Amino acid sequence: MAQKNLLPYILLGLIENEPMTGYDLKKEFETEIGEFWSVKHSQIYLELKRLVANGDIESNTGYFGNKIEKTYYKITPQGTKSLEGWKYSYEDQLAINKDEFVLKLYFIKDKKDPRLKELLNEQSHLHKKKLEHLNSRLKEVFPNKKIIDNNYGHYLILNHAIKREMEYVSWLEDAILSI
Amino acid sequence: MAQKNLLPYILLGLIENEPMTGYDLKKEFETEIGEFWSVKHSQIYLELKRLVANGDIESNTGYFGNKIEKTYYKITPQGTKSLEGWKYSYEDQLAINKDEFVLKLYFIKDKKDPRLKELLNEQSHLHKKKLEHLNSRLKEVFPNKKIIDNNYGHYLILNHAIKREMEYVSWLEDAILSI
DNA sequence: AGTCCCATGTAATCCGTTACATGATTTA
DNA sequence: TAAATCATGTAACGGATTACATGGGACT
Numbered sequence: 001m002a003q004k005n006l007l008p009y010i011l012l013g014l015i016e017n018e019p020m021t022g023y024d025l026k027k028e029f030e031t032e033i034g035e036f037w038s039v040k041h042s043q044i045y046l047e048l049k050r051l052v053a054n055g056d057i058e059s060n061t062g063y064f065g066n067k068i069e070k071t072y073y074k075i076t077p078q079g080t081k082s083l084e085g086w087k088y089s090y091e092d093q094l095a096i097n098k099d100e101f102v103l104k105l106y107f108i109k110d111k112k113d114p115r116l117k118e119l120l121n122e123q124s125h126l127h128k129k130k131l132e133h134l135n136s137r138l139k140e141v142f143p144n145k146k147i148i149d150n151n152y153g154h155y156l157i158l159n160h161a162i163k164r165e166m167e168y169v170s171w172l173e174d175a176i177l178s179i
Numbered sequence: 180m181a182q183k184n185l186l187p188y189i190l191l192g193l194i195e196n197e198p199m200t201g202y203d204l205k206k207e208f209e210t211e212i213g214e215f216w217s218v219k220h221s222q223i224y225l226e227l228k229r230l231v232a233n234g235d236i237e238s239n240t241g242y243f244g245n246k247i248e249k250t251y252y253k254i255t256p257q258g259t260k261s262l263e264g265w266k267y268s269y270e271d272q273l274a275i276n277k278d279e280f281v282l283k284l285y286f287i288k289d290k291k292d293p294r295l296k297e298l299l300n301e302q303s304h305l306h307k308k309k310l311e312h313l314n315s316r317l318k319e320v321f322p323n324k325k326i327i328d329n330n331y332g333h334y335l336i337l338n339h340a341i342k343r344e345m346e347y348v349s350w351l352e353d354a355i356l357s358i
Numbered sequence: 359a360g361t362c363c364c365a366t367g368t369a370a371t372c373c374g375t376t377a378c379a380t381g382a383t384t385t386a
Numbered sequence: 387t388a389a390a391t392c393a394t395g396t397a398a399c400g401g402a403t404t405a406c407a408t409g410g411g412a413c414t
Contacts, residue, residue: 003373070366096215096216105332107266109329122270154288201393202393205393
């Protein structure tokens with residue numbers, strides 16, 4: 001494979017709970033899962049066709065109480081098996097996490113570079129905003145223990161994202177003070 | 180552009196210090212910059228041609244005291260300008276950092292899922308190994324203050340990578356204890 | 359009447375990985 | 387002399403983004 005294509009598993013994972021249309025799936029990437037993954041609708045519709053051709057999902061087109069024709073997709077037993085296989089598969093090595101800002105810094109050699117502080121400040125601002133956003137998401141999405149225990153993976157990764165941003169900000173602040 | 184292509188800037192940044200061959204550049208991705216970025220040699224050679232066509236670098240083919248013909252590339256004033264422009268450019272939003280493990284967790288709903296702990300343990304092991312590796316890199320690459328001050332960006336991002344792995348491990352350990 | 363959102367696609371383009379390919383030199 | 391490394395490419399394929407495209411419904 002050219003690049004590891006995880007979209008099939010995402011779509012299966014989302015459809016598993018309840019049948020969905022391509023548009024519904026697109027919407028998911030604007031809210032919940034959009035915090036952790038991004039994809040364009042053009043890719044979704046193509047992948048859905050592939051999944052149908054592969055027998056992982058089934059489509060059902062019609063008017064479902066609405067005035068607009070929609071196509072709903074539901075997962076097949078084969079699709080469920082494929083999804084489970086991926087969910088519990090072992091990763092033998094960590095992928096490199098490509099961060100443009102980190103790359104830029106690699107090429108800034110001189111500690112006394114006059115624009116270094118400004119760059120660090122800009123990033124700090126971005127990450128502080130992100131951190132704020134994630135903190136409010138946590139409160140919003142997980143108001144009580146029951147919701148936490150029934151969406152535990154999501155709860156864990158949201159907490160991880162928050163800790164990651166805290167680390168990012170603290171690193172940048174330390175860096176700013178060090179120069 | 181399909182995906183943001185940062186390779187031109189990486190190549191310019193590496194060539195800026197001293198003229199290099201395609202093979203030299205490939206080697207860089209096996210050591211220093213390989214900690215933060217990955218690329219295949221096929222892409223390097225293609226990108227070098229594009230940079231030459233674009234006037235950002237100049238090529239010089241011949242026998243340089245060796246028995247093998249090599250092609251050295253050096254940066255042009257235009258290339259330097261392009262590199263500087265990128266290095267000090269402002270990023271207005273943060274890119275999503277796609278992590279397969281995080282994605283998997285999103286689809287693990289139940290806190291009592293019997294395989295959750297095992298998955299977390301596996302990841303913890305990987306990140307601990309990574310952390311060890313980064314710590315030894317830091318000692319190896321930055322033995323004294325002068326080297327630090329003259330490669331400050333690299334020093335900063337290596338420290339960031341270490342703190343990031345520490346956060347990852349601590350998050351996983353907390354998660355393991357919580358279930 | 360116009361704008362926004364719903365809903366679903368295709369096409370073009372470029373990026374990234376894998377595979378194919380070749381030949382010389384150094385090292386074990 | 388065989389294997390590893392040096393050195394440089396091309397080709398095929400698939401993933402990801404952008405742009406093009408269409409039509410209906412809801413809201414102002």
